[in-house]
Amino acid sequence: MMHPVIPYVIAAVLFGLGVYGVLARRNAILLLMAVELMLNAVNLVLVTADATVTAALPHTGGVFALFVIVLAAAEVGVGLAIVLQLYRLRQTVAVDDVQLSEDEEPQPVGTAS
Amino acid sequence: MTTADVLLVALGAVAVGSGVAVVTTRHVVRAGLWLVVALGAVAGLYLVLTAELVAWVQVLIYLGAVVVLLLFAVMLTRAPIGASPDLDRTRLPGVLVGGGAGIGLAALLIDAYRWSTVEVGSGVGAEAVGAAIFRGWVLPFELLSVLLLAALVGAIAVSRSDATAARSDATAAREGS
Numbered sequence: 001m002m003h004p005v006i007p008y009v010i011a012a013v014l015f016g017l018g019v020y021g022v023l024a025r026r027n028a029i030l031l032l033m034a035v036e037l038m039l040n041a042v043n044l045v046l047v048t049a050d051a052t053v054t055a056a057l058p059h060t061g062g063v064f065a066l067f068v069i070v071l072a073a074a075e076v077g078v079g080l081a082i083v084l085q086l087y088r089l090r091q092t093v094a095v096d097d098v099q100l101s102e103d104e105e106p107q108p109v110g111t112a113s
Numbered sequence: 114m115t116t117a118d119v120l121l122v123a124l125g126a127v128a129v130g131s132g133v134a135v136v137t138t139r140h141v142v143r144a145g146l147w148l149v150v151a152l153g154a155v156a157g158l159y160l161v162l163t164a165e166l167v168a169w170v171q172v173l174i175y176l177g178a179v180v181v182l183l184l185f186a187v188m189l190t191r192a193p194i195g196a197s198p199d200l201d202r203t204r205l206p207g208v209l210v211g212g213g214a215g216i217g218l219a220a221l222l223i224d225a226y227r228w229s230t231v232e233v234g235s236g237v238g239a240e241a242v243g244a245a246i247f248r249g250w251v252l253p254f255e256l257l258s259v260l261l262l263a264a265l266v267g268a269i270a271v272s273r274s275d276a277t278a279a280r281s282d283a284t285a286a287r288e289g290s
Contacts, residue, residue, distance in 0.1 A: 019214045067250075
């Protein structure tokens with residue numbers, strides 16, 4: 001016996017934390033960590049649904065959670081390659097300092113509060 | 114409140130608390146270590162929800178590989194060891210959107226499930242999950258292997274050190290002409 005609302009609410013709160021982290025952090029690596037929190041919230045919803053709903057195809061939620069974990073591993077690999085290349089080119093990993101085009105001067109944006 | 118409920122609440126409190134630490138701490142390295150605690154607590158939640166295989170894959174891939182990669186990146190980008198005051202930008206939009214997303218989703222799910230109870234079956238073994246993958250989801254599984262290969266090649270291509278040299282050569286040639 002369990003109440004499915006408990007893990008669902010935990011997942012919702014984790015997702016909100018991840019959204020906050022993506023919007024509030026300046027360091028690109030911390031941004032990726034917040035994305036991991038969001039992916040874990042989604043996985044928690046999938047696994048909870050798998051455990052509590054009687055589906056036509058059994059264990060589909062668990063299978064999808066495994067797929068999401070693999071996608072997260074691929075995402076982190078490519079993301080960190082991009083972050084390291086950014087650091088090599090610009091000597092910074094602050095996402096505010098990234099110039100969007102090569103011509104414009106870097107502008108100080110979003111001073112830390 | 115049954116035993117499973119108590120375990121879920123306790124592990125959920127650990128996961129949410131360390132999640133807050135991940136997005137608020139001023140130490141970059143500590144954020145990675147708090148992420149270990151958060152992901153471990155989520156793996157514990159999977160165990161309580163009887164998804165054993167997902168829990169152990171979470172421990173292996175997330176705790177074993179993803180966090181180590183993130184900590185490697187922290188080292189390679191020469192993140193400061195101590196507290197750095199400039200990790201956050203203005204917090205208000207993040208609080209508004211993140212809080213809105215979290216509270217909205219929580220309200221939606223609470224409204225959908227109320228205080229209903231379900232019976233949790235015995236553990237789902239690796240055999241059952243494997244059968245589900247290879248009976249129902251073979252095509253996505255194979256596509257995923259192609260995607261992993263593409264991500265691997267892409268990561269190598271992006272992080273090649275001669276890409277930087279080629280770019281500066283191209284810039285120099287354009288400025289010279």
